[in-house]
Amino acid sequence: MAVFPNLSSLAERAERLNARLSECDICPRRCRVNRKAGERGVCRVGGNAAVASFGPHFGEEAPLVGNNGSGTVFFSGCNLRCVFCQNYEISHMGEGGEVSAERLAGIFLSIQRMGCHNLNLVTPTHVTSQIVEALSLASSGGLSIPVVYNCGGYESVDTLQELEGVVDIYMPDVKFLDAEPAGRYCDAPDYPEVVRAALTEMDRQVGPLSLDLHGIALRGVLVRHLVMPGEASTTRRVIDFLADEIGKDTYLNLMHQYRPCGRALEFPEIGRRTAAGEWREARDYALEKGMFRLAGG
């Protein structure tokens, strides 16, 4: 069950985050555009959130899916915009429609009515302000399922701090820990230091993933790493970071399903699927490092 701060505190957080949209610094891009006046930064989203789809999803990690599915809400736009994005139409092409805070709160409550085990906010970073406002409304309407923050890992610590006690489960990607691929594929050479700080903050807030008696996630951090073709050293660095600095008990989904989407074919070295052997090598390395809560494959 989500442990929301009291409603006035939640509304205050929403107000503080909303004020930042006039010179937007919600994420590490710090575009300083006035989103309330319709200006758009890297994420290409203005003052209102936009939603591409929502409903029960059965393709997420087992502890989120259970019997009834994870209640995903796919937000349009993205602050990271990887060239190989596996949801390119939604994150880059703006597929989806704008929603008011009231409509978004209604979507959140409908997810709960559908019986989903959690509210899974997909690509939430750039619309954190709008999400907190909607959660404030939905919590007064009885929202109580765990809130999952399913993000790319390119997060500002000060924004994450506004989510303490609001988000139950953080599910960040850790994509790269080298500036070179982060710059080449995401135009974010600072991604390594940003994601390290973000993950440390997430872990401080909620700790390792905890499950109920039925194996359903209640609270904690669940990390995703997409094993990419020819990036074995990147994967090893990610595993080293998790094992040595966050904890060997970190739940890690080593994802094998990379395929060249979006603009990936412009980069020949990532213009193929990840080979089964590359994924096995990653899993073996994680096991050698003592990571014992592995998913994927």
Ligand code: SF4
């Ligand atoms: S949320 Fe969007 S506009 Fe704001 S800093 Fe990030 S990318 Fe720029």
